[in-house]
Amino acid sequence: MKEKHIQITGMFLTTLYAVFVVWLYSVEPKSLDEVPTKAQTTIENVTTKTQVAIGTYEVDRAKFNEGLTAFRQDNFIVARDNFEKADTEKRDPKTQFYIAYSFYRQGFGKVSNDDALFKLGLEQMSRVSALDKNFKSDDANLQIKTPVELKNEFEEGLKVTASDFNPLKIFRERK
Amino acid sequence: MSETKHSKLSVKEIEAEELSFIDGELLEIPPAENDTLVGEASTKISLKTKNQKQKTGNQTSYLQYVFLPLIFLTVALLGGLRLSAEDGAFLFLKPALICLIFASVLLVLFFRAGLLKLEGWFSETFSTVQNIANAAILFALFFASTQIFNSLLPERGLPFWVFAFCFLWTLWNNLFVEFQGKRLLQSLGSVFGLAFVSKYLILAYLTAPTGTSWWRGLLENPAQEAFTWLLDLPRFSAGTGYIQFFAVIFYLLGLFLLPSATTKVVR
Numbered sequence: 001m002k003e004k005h006i007q008i009t010g011m012f013l014t015t016l017y018a019v020f021v022v023w024l025y026s027v028e029p030k031s032l033d034e035v036p037t038k039a040q041t042t043i044e045n046v047t048t049k050t051q052v053a054i055g056t057y058e059v060d061r062a063k064f065n066e067g068l069t070a071f072r073q074d075n076f077i078v079a080r081d082n083f084e085k086a087d088t089e090k091r092d093p094k095t096q097f098y099i100a101y102s103f104y105r106q107g108f109g110k111v112s113n114d115d116a117l118f119k120l121g122l123e124q125m126s127r128v129s130a131l132d133k134n135f136k137s138d139d140a141n142l143q144i145k146t147p148v149e150l151k152n153e154f155e156e157g158l159k160v161t162a163s164d165f166n167p168l169k170i171f172r173e174r175k
Numbered sequence: 176m177s178e179t180k181h182s183k184l185s186v187k188e189i190e191a192e193e194l195s196f197i198d199g200e201l202l203e204i205p206p207a208e209n210d211t212l213v214g215e216a217s218t219k220i221s222l223k224t225k226n227q228k229q230k231t232g233n234q235t236s237y238l239q240y241v242f243l244p245l246i247f248l249t250v251a252l253l254g255g256l257r258l259s260a261e262d263g264a265f266l267f268l269k270p271a272l273i274c275l276i277f278a279s280v281l282l283v284l285f286f287r288a289g290l291l292k293l294e295g296w297f298s299e300t301f302s303t304v305q306n307i308a309n310a311a312i313l314f315a316l317f318f319a320s321t322q323i324f325n326s327l328l329p330e331r332g333l334p335f336w337v338f339a340f341c342f343l344w345t346l347w348n349n350l351f352v353e354f355q356g357k358r359l360l361q362s363l364g365s366v367f368g369l370a371f372v373s374k375y376l377i378l379a380y381l382t383a384p385t386g387t388s389w390w391r392g393l394l395e396n397p398a399q400e401a402f403t404w405l406l407d408l409p410r411f412s413a414g415t416g417y418i419q420f421f422a423v424i425f426y427l428l429g430l431f432l433l434p435s436a437t438t439k440v441v442r
Binding site: 003011015018031 | 244
């Protein structure tokens with residue numbers, strides 16, 4: 001074998017091993033059994049990031065539909081989980097809007113709202129606005145169609161005003 | 176006396192007379208055949224020498240460009256690896272900033288002591304591939320040096336600062352000392368050995384075992400519990416010491432095998 005070939009082989013092996021060591025320290029597997037699982041996750045992440053970089057990223061339709069079904073059945077925890085799995089890179093405004101909407105519907109209360117969920121929803125709204133300022137939902141089942149309206153619902157829900165003590169409030173409907 | 180001298184001379188004369196006669200048949204070899212035989216023999220010898228040289232050169236190249244980086248990267252892999260005391264799970268500890276600083280100082284020290292010669296590792300006369308391959312070896316060395324400090328420095332608390340100060344003191348002093356490569360290796364071996372014994376034998380002995388309640392631990396091992404609390408000692412499985420022992424050994428072996436200069440490629 002020529003010396004040049006040995007040097008090239010050495011460089012290749014060194015790079016490969018160095019990448020492996022850096023990868024191990026970044027994913028921190030707890031045991032040897034965990035290494036294949038971590039490797040699979042890394043490959044999936046790299047694939048998604050590459051798709052984003054080259055502009056071929058798409059939401060997982062199957063997961064999105066599962067999320068939508070759960071959302072319509074008021075099973076918001078499962079819905080959010082599926083929406084997050086469908087849009088792992090958080091790049092689809094429609095999916096992110098549904099996640100925010102799920103916080104609203106889950107946190108809505110006739111007597112009082114769940115402030116923790118409303119705060120999470122408000123944070124989520126900023127993500128939707130950042131992705132698409134002019135976003136408008138095409139879902140006929142949703143009464144709130146735009147991020148601005150939903151944001152207003154969250155902000156009003158978090159405020160404590162005199163109207164909160166109005167007993168007729170219990171007759172208001174969830175949007 | 177004169178008689179013995181005379182007799183010795185006469186014996187010599189007789190021998191000389193006998194040697195002047197060469198008895199035997201003359202073999203006539205044609206000049207062309209003779210030349211071929213000599214030529215073949217010399218070609219065989221030169222081929223043998225060339226093959227031997229090539230084999231030795233290949234062995235050295237394999238060692239430098241394949242095995243050395245692998246040894247150093249193995250040290251880099253093992254240096255930050257600890258085993259949890261509870262369930263023996265892997266814990267990968269990233270090096271502290273001070274480890275990077277120590278590794279940089281150590282590399283400077285290698286060059287100052289002549290353990291590494293800059294002109295022997297990077298040169299305009301080398302091919303680009305060789306320069307890059309040499310850089311990869313030195314990168315692996317730096318990576319391993321960082322991780323060896325990560326291995327030998329206690330993870331936190333007062334012992335971390337005490338050990339770090341001792342390393343800094345030693346490295347800083349060595350920077351201004353006229354060193355020989357061999358002496359530097361011996362010095363590093365002893366410093367690393369001492370640090371290993373202090374951390375993985377003495378401090379590990381002072382660390383209280385896990386799995387018992389605080390009260391029970393205090394009753395059964397009051398001194399260990401007190402030291403663990405006072406020195407903020409982390410609790411690792413005993414296997415950690417074994418892993419780090421091999422990390423130190425591999426690192427020193429790598430340094431021992433590291434040439435001061437790489438050979439120039441003859442093309």
